[in-house]
Amino acid sequence: MVSMEEISQALQKGKAKIVQELVQQALDEGVSAKTVLEEGLLAGMDVIGVKFKNNEVYIPEVLIAARAMNAGTTVLKPYLNESGEAAIGKAVIGTVKGDLHDIGKNLVRMMLEGKGIEVIDLGVDVSAEQFLDAYQKEHPDIIGCSALLTTTMSEMKNVVNAFEAAGVRDKVTIMIGGAPVTEAFCQSIGADIYTPDAASAAEAAKQVLTNKHNA
Amino acid sequence: METAYKIFDNFSTLCGVGVIVIDKNGQILYASEEYKRHIEAENALEKVFCNADQCQVSMVYGSYQAQRFGGRYIFFCPKGLIHCASPLVKNGEMYASVIAGPLLMTDYEEYLEVDVKGKFSLSPEILQELGEKIRLIPFISPERVQAMSEQLFVNVSYICGETQKALGYEQEQKRLQAAISEYIIKMKPASDSGWYPLSTEDQLLQSMSSGDKFAAKGLLNELLSHIFFHAGSDMETIRSRVLELTVLLSRAAVKGGADAEMIFGLNYTYLHEIESLKSVEEVTFWLHDILNKFTEFVFNFNDVKHVDVIHKAISYMKSNYMRKITLEEVANSVYLSPSYLSTVFKNETGSAFNSYLNKLRIEESKKLLRNQRIPLSDISNMVGYEDQSYFTRVFKKMTGISPGKYRQSHERL
Ligand code: B12
Numbered sequence: 039m040v041s042m043e044e045i046s047q048a049l050q051k052g053k054a055k056i057v058q059e060l061v062q063q064a065l066d067e068g069v070s071a072k073t074v075l076e077e078g079l080l081a082g083m084d085v086i087g088v089k090f091k092n093n094e095v096y097i098p099e100v101l102i103a104a105r106a107m108n109a110g111t112t113v114l115k116p117y118l119n120e121s122g123e124a125a126i127g128k129a130v131i132g133t134v135k136g137d138l139h140d141i142g143k144n145l146v147r148m149m150l151e152g153k154g155i156e157v158i159d160l161g162v163d164v165s166a167e168q169f170l171d172a173y174q175k176e177h178p179d180i181i182g183c184s185a186l187l188t189t190t191m192s193e194m195k196n197v198v199n200a201f202e203a204a205g206v207r208d209k210v211t212i213m214i215g216g217a218p219v220t221e222a223f224c225q226s227i228g229a230d231i232y233t234p235d236a237a238s239a240a241e242a243a244k245q246v247l248t249n250k251h252n253a
Numbered sequence: 254m255e256t257a258y259k260i261f262d263n264f265s266t267l268c269g270v271g272v273i274v275i276d277k278n279g280q281i282l283y284a285s286e287e288y289k290r291h292i293e294a295e296n297a298l299e300k301v302f303c304n305a306d307q308c309q310v311s312m313v314y315g316s317y318q319a320q321r322f323g324g325r326y327i328f329f330c331p332k333g334l335i336h337c338a339s340p341l342v343k344n345g346e347m348y349a350s351v352i353a354g355p356l357l358m359t360d361y362e363e364y365l366e367v368d369v370k371g372k373f374s375l376s377p378e379i380l381q382e383l384g385e386k387i388r389l390i391p392f393i394s395p396e397r398v399q400a401m402s403e404q405l406f407v408n409v410s411y412i413c414g415e416t417q418k419a420l421g422y423e424q425e426q427k428r429l430q431a432a433i434s435e436y437i438i439k440m441k442p443a444s445d446s447g448w449y450p451l452s453t454e455d456q457l458l459q460s461m462s463s464g465d466k467f468a469a470k471g472l473l474n475e476l477l478s479h480i481f482f483h484a485g486s487d488m489e490t491i492r493s494r495v496l497e498l499t500v501l502l503s504r505a506a507v508k509g510g511a512d513a514e515m516i517f518g519l520n521y522t523y524l525h526e527i528e529s530l531k532s533v534e535e536v537t538f539w540l541h542d543i544l545n546k547f548t549e550f551v552f553n554f555n556d557v558k559h560v561d562v563i564h565k566a567i568s569y570m571k572s573n574y575m576r577k578i579t580l581e582e583v584a585n586s587v588y589l590s591p592s593y594l595s596t597v598f599k600n601e602t603g604s605a606f607n608s609y610l611n612k613l614r615i616e617e618s619k620k621l622l623r624n625q626r627i628p629l630s631d632i633s634n635m636v637g638y639e640d641q642s643y644f645t646r647v648f649k650k651m652t653g654i655s656p657g658k659y660r661q662s663h664e665r666l
Contacts, residue, residue, distance in 0.1 A: 052358070052359060052395070053359070053363070054359065054363060054367045055362075055363045055366045055367050058367070091431070091435060095395075096395070096396075096399040097327045097399065097402075098327055098335070098358055098395035098396075098398040098399050098402075099395045101327060101328075101329065101335070101358070101395075102358050102359060102395065105329070105333075105359075105367075109367055109371075136321075138318075187430070187434070188430045188433055188434045188437070188481070188533060188534075189430055189532075189533070189534050191486070191533075192486050192532065192533065195486050217434065217438050218434045218437050218438065220437065220482055220485070222482060222483050222484075222485050223482075223485040223486060224485075225485065226484065226485025226486050226487050227485060227486050
């Protein structure tokens with residue numbers, strides 16, 4: 039039996055290959071994808087986050103842990119799929135300008151896809167104009183912005199403003215998230231939805247689409 | 254640039270890692286011998302990844318990140334190899350950048366498995382070749398990479414000289430924002446009723462008055478997080494809360510013994526600056542700057558260990574400077590031996606007991622001198638000097654002018 043602690047440890051040491059193997063093994067043994075994600079991968083990332091804050095580890099360790107995290111989640115991906123039917127809606131997501139943290143955003147993407155939502159991922163360091171361009175091209179129902187730095191959070195306001203200026207603000211639901219983002223912040227910049235994690239983000243997104251279809 | 258290249262060459266040899274200097278477009282201006290040795294491996298990988306352009310872009314990008322985050326940055330290039338960047342800066346602008354790399358922090362097998370085989374399907378021959386070539390790239394542990402990145406930054410700062418201060422500012426920014434983000438994350442689950450913690454504010458004012466800079470800074474961050482948390486991105490609200498805080502801080506400084514005129518004078522300047530603050534970062538740095546200045550006026554020392562004792566000693570001096578006081582007497586008032594107090598006093602305030610007392614008296618005498626109705630001859634006595642000519646000498650030594658001149662210069666105002 040693979041223990042979640044093993045996965046967490048391997049992730050902390052940045053052993054991407056071992057993480058992938060352990061994740062696969064755990065899934066084969068019947069552990070749920072949710073458990074592997076939360077108690078294995080995210081738990082390991084949390085430890086790294088705390089150690090980083092306390093100067094026990096530095097950027098290089100965080101870099102390889104993040105790499106292992108992303109490697110582990112690719113294995114998880116097929117298991118997060120709940121629907122399998124045709125796409126119920128479309129979302130464009132990205133990490134805002136000046137910010138390169140993409141682990142959280144990648145998880146949100148996977149969870150949305152798991153709910154049967156088609157996701158166009160603009161990657162990291164995405165400017166307000168790029169979000170707007172993607173909207174004009176793809177006409178998604180949802181725009182999702184992620185920010186992990188207190189100094190890039192304000193970019194989200196620029197995104198909202200850009201959509202307002204283009205006169206399409208009421209055509210999309212703007213969702214925001216990331217560690218420093220809060221409900222109060224969401225309200226203050228005039229975004230639509232904040233949720234604290236990827237699972238609740240997917241729930242909320244699905245709700246938005248259901249309401250839209252019923253309306 | 255010759256000396257600079259010599260330094261990078263040494264650095265490169267010492268670490269066993271290649272070093273290049275690139276211009277703002279990513280063109281290579283210089284490459285160390287060590288770097289040339291890895292080229293074969295790079296070329297072999299290039300055949301598989303076919304992304305030389307993207308790699309070049311990532312070097313430039315990494316350099317800008319380095320400039321933004323305190324002068325150094327560690328990153329993956331699109332081939333999954335690690336690089337450390339530090340920008341060469343003149344007048345706050347990057348004109349070139351130094352990059353140490355490529356290197357690997359995970360072992361060769363893992364790199365091949367995850368970053369190569371995981372992305373491309375390759376023939377056994379090519380894999381065989383890559384497996385050999387890749388060993389030309391140095392494998393270095395994360396701890397050593399961190400150390401290397403910091404040392405590279407030191408070398409670059411040495412070369413750029415003047416810019417180090419600016420980068421120090423950015424590092425300070427980074428530290429402050431990290432602390433604030435931590436509080437926000439901590440507060441989040443609670444999502445409290447929105448009350449601003451008045452008890453924290455009280456604590457902050459108390460540590461200000463006692464000159465405990467370290468505690469004060471922590472508490473200030475906590476309050477700022479509350480403000481940012483609840484105000485979101487509404488700069489108007491943030492500014493008005495900051496205005497309140499500034500006023501409170503200035504009162505606390507005065508309470509702690511800082512010169513009131515001085516503080517309120519500063520305050521006046523500061524309050525005008527608030528309008529120009531545009532971002533959360535600026536607000537944070539600005540308030541910390543004020544806090545630094547105010548606490549310096551309360552007490553001129555950094556590492557406070559005997560705050561309380563020194564604080565008491567100083568307030569004793571402040572209420573008795575108008576008569577003759579001795580070290581013995583003050584030591585008695587705080588229950589310490591005179592020699593011990595003398596050492597601690599010097600260590601903590603940076604000035605000896607007597608010179609501190611002189612400073613205090615001279616500051617007080619200035620106030621009296623500005624009041625034209627008090628006879629000049631009375632003043633030395635009123636601030637505790639028995640000998641008027643001694644007072645004149647000390648005054649002149651400290652201010653550069655005589656008490657009479659000082660009074661005259663204030664007459665005209
Ligand atoms: C991993 C990491 C990195 C990695 C990122 C790798 C990668 N590919 O993403 C690397 C090493 C590159 C990195 C770099 C830096 N980092 Co960093 N990093 C972290 C760390 C340790 C973990 C972040 C993470 O991935 N968490 C796990 C994921 C799953 O959580 P999450 O992102 O919060 O996402 C969840 C929710 O927020 C939500 N969510 C996320 N996005 C969205 C979007 C929507 C729409 C919704 C609804 C929900 C949602 O769902 C997710 C899943 O549940 C944090 C510490 C922390 N406590 O967060 C620091 C942290 C964020 N980093 C920090 C800093 C300072 C930096 C650097 C500036 C350091 C430097 N000098 O180089 C650079 C900045 C680079 C840049 N320009 O962005 C600080 C930020 C402080 C601040 N100013 O706010 C932190 C807080 C660490 C600290 N305590 O100092 N970092």
